[in-house]
Amino acid sequence: MKYRFLRDNLTIALVLFSLFACHRKRVLREKEIVKDVRQLSEVIPENIAERLEYIVDNEDVMEDSVPALRGGALTYFYQQTSNNPVWSSEGVLDPQADSLLFYVSHADESGLNPAIYHNAALAQAMKRLKEDDAARKDAALWAQVDVLMTDAFMKMASHLRFGIAPRDSITLRRDSVYSDTLLANYLTTALHQHIVGATLRSQEPQQKGYEQLKSAWINFKGKYSEMKWDSLPVSYTDTPAFRQQLINRLAQSGHLDTSGGHGADTAILKKGIRAFQKEFNMYEDGQAGKKTVQALNKTFRDWSAQVAVNMDRWRKLPDTLPERFIMVNVPGYRMELWDSGSVALTSKIIVGAPRTRTPLLNSRMTNFIMYPYWRVPFSITIKEMLPAIKRDRAYLAKKSLEIIDRDGNAINPDSVNWSRMSKNYFPYVLRQMDGLENSLGIMKFNFMNKYAVYLHDTNNRGLFSNAYRALSHGCVRVQQWDSLAMYLTKGDARHPRDSMRMWLANGNKKQIDIQRSVPIYLRYFTAEGRDGRIVFHEDIYGEDKVLRKIMGM
Structure with a gap:
């Protein structure tokens, strides 16, 4: 019995030792000084190989404690070079390294954190190489610099192209990751053709909105990055x-x-x-x-993070947007109709309240309806209207509401046993009749989506003067609904402008099919560039907080 106890414990100890040995971090050579810089080409490959093995053993975390984009991508690239360095030769840094170092140190201007591209380790290494003659003969240091720079290039190219946050349901890019082969080819070409900086710049979104935001952010950074300011008390009185x-x-x-x-x-x-x-x-x-x-009380870092998450959102859009499209910026309370690269129409909008958010989506606007009915959503019917009807039957007439049965027929409200109606039993639909008092106003713009939302006019137009306009049940109310309708039918012989005006004046109920359906994007941008300055918007749905956490900002 005693022998079995000793044997079992010895077995456990051997297993633990084996596991520990397998997961023990590889120890890197801190330095390896050669007598002559011409000997570096013989020794650096060994040091690079050692570092690649270290990254694999260390679960893709590099020697400066910053994770690599992918250890496999680094290994694949250096297999093509037989582990020879690509950023230096015989103790001399390649001029393209300066381009990379500039991009890394200014990564924040593109909404990225320089720290994740090894900025600190590379800056320290550059200082040693500049000030210490012995460092220029250190094969271990040159190997470190080479692998860190290669990862910085690969990681930055990927992040500039696809963003840091993962692909979401409204991402329009077909791809979301570069293959190891493509990254290796990008870097090889960039080094051989001396276009490292240009290659990285080409990865950034080419959209005008992104370029305007980046330019405005650089101006903001120049003004505020060196400033320091005190915080005010959160709870205070006017003393x-x-x-x-x-x-x-x-x-x-x-x-x-x-x-x-x-x-x-x-x-x-x-x-x-x-x-x-x-x-x-x-x-x-x-x-x-x-x-x-x-x-x-926001710090410069807070403003920086707000810009960064919005730059990341631009990276989820395709390289090229259609010639004509509608962009709805939910927290900006603004709709823009773009045509041929410029904004043809803007409008204030009202969006969903935080409890009834306007969804973010991609769709195509296909038609609009003059003097529409409003089919009241079930949730509004049960939560808001049913209690009001039970208190006062006259509520139906005041709100111009009809009761529609399953066969689509309007029925007499007195025929309904309202005391029986509840969220578990309501076999009707409430429909608000068309007219000036209709909640949809005079115009409703339709586009396919699973949320049953649309753009529309409103019977409460005074709300457009509010600064805070997250007030609807989810649909988007448009102040310039008439201008939008006229623009969508411009050049359409079927719907001349004079006829449109006449139909509106006469109160004609009509569905107008748009000759060329227009792409529409409902997006969430809390920072925009306009006339060289940043326009910040309130994070009405808390989406920035979620994205900041994902991005580690």
């Missing part, structure tokens, strides 16, 4: 002490000039608050309310 903190904060970011000693003056303080609110696209009331204080 002299808080006002002084507010004055100091606005002065630190250049929104309030205190050089004349008038910063505490109420009118001057309001002017400073309005200047901040205007720059950050907020309601300009001159008051330090909750949202304004939250924005004042």
